[in-house]
Amino acid sequence: MSTAERVVFQHVTKRYPGTGKGNPGAVEDLSLEVPAGKVCVLVGPSGCGKTTSLKMVNRLIEPTSGRILIGDRDVMQGDVIALRRGIGYVIQQVGLFPHQTIRENVATVPRLLGWEEARRRDRADELLALVGLDPARYAERYPSALSGGERQRVGVARALAADPPVLLMDEPFGAVDPIVRERLQNELLRLQEQLAKTILFVTHDIDEAIKMGDLVAVLQTGGHLAQFGTPDEILANPASEFVARFVGADRGLKRLALVRVRDLELRPAPTARPGDDVAAARKRAAADPFPYLLLVDDANRPIGWIDDRRLQSLDSLTADVAESESPLFDRHTTLKDALSMLLEAGVQAGIVVNDAGAVQGLVTVEMILERTRAAAEDGP
């Protein structure tokens, strides 16, 4: 597996002949660095130059001035063909070769690089499996026999075939329906955990940008870089009126989608087991301001809640006295989902459990609101 390499834009400008500044597709003095192994999403409205910027990396478009480096190499130095064979490329319309089988399509760059037949074949089949297409079923088919989502997977497999350190993706999931898009996004994130390529990803959809990017570059019509930072920085602290409008009025909620339960310091849960001494349980409940006691089983798995007032009138603790329900979270639950579930729950605390189902602690609405407030104070 090759190592990823950084991609650096240094004062890159692209102007089209006969036009001045601010024309669709033009790029004006773009400087940014994408560290090796990170996903950088270029996002912005139509004509902001995001696709132009992407295509300058593999020289499908050549810059008017400025430099683009991959690692430490200037892309304008050296052979353009060799450069392109070392960069994966995925586009919205996929662009599979209709006259070649899926296996031949995936093995395109290895074939251009002169790999021998058996190695190409193994590599293609390995990649098909990696993107979730069974080689036995798909390898011999022609692209016309595949659905849009399947073709896009083949497109991703083809881009990865020669294990390039850099991947360029131009609205790769723009042409598939929302359900398939969601799945392909998740699969790409999962793949990226294994592969850790440097990915430049173009989209016009801010939600996709926030979801996919380690870094987000917001471009503005005229090809100006309006802001470059992590998704959270951009949502918390939009650099301009334009960025604030582009990310939308619900950016507070969008930020909650970036934070997960594992990022919070959990509140310890006041617990008791069936058969515990009631007096001791009352004392524990009284010591904790939370107005409920959580009944758990021997393996520390949640059974249900007991209201503190009800506890006063009980003679013994049994499993059937537990009543109110509340949602269960795991470490990966986003705060946006957590908040949404808590607003509908009887007891406004989510129980965080581990893989075995044992209670780890609680997440309350107050904790989520507190987190948003703290984050807002980082803001402008």
Add this chain to the structure above:
Amino acid sequence: MIEVSWALDHLDDLAFRVAQHIELAAIPVMIGFAISLALAIWAVRRPVVRGPIVSASGVLYTIPSAALFAALLPVTGIEIQTAVIPLTLYTLLIYLRNMLAGLDGVAPEVIEAADAMGYGRWQRLLRVELPLALPLIVGGVRLASVSTIGLVTVSGILGDRFGGLGFFIFEGYRHNFGIEIAFGAVPTILLALAVDLVLQRLQGRLTPWAPRTVRAIDPGRADPGRAVAGGAA
């Protein structure tokens, strides 16, 4: 039955004329293919030459064939070139229209993907563009073959050394002998149909990935937007 005995007496002649017919058709179909392919690639590479190339082949196509044979006769004499040159010129428009349509029909995203993956210009042409244009290119070969097989008969105007099966047609016309006209016309039609069928099979064999419905562009037919006047025959 004088007709039947006449026919039986002339079977040797028939075999000779069929062979001649095939030769007179095959040479222009092959030379025309090579010239057109080179011109089509040139036109795709240099868009400025495209208009003139297509116009010129269109003008050639409008010249009546009998006139062209006659006009060449003083220049090239009673030689095979005199028959082959006009027949070749008539294939150019058929080929060019189909080759260009085939190359134009390659989806832009396929070209973009090929460039982005590091195909060189010629590699892209040979491995991507021409294979994808193949259904229309072979369609052009079918049309050019059928059209040329028909036109070979007109070369009989140059005398009895040419014409292929057209020889019988001219002779039959001269002697007002119907069976002899049929002796030339019917095998000509059968030959054209047989060649078309073989090439149709070949087309399917060469392009297993393509839909079965690709139709070649016939410049002689009504073709909205790009009408071509006249006809070669």
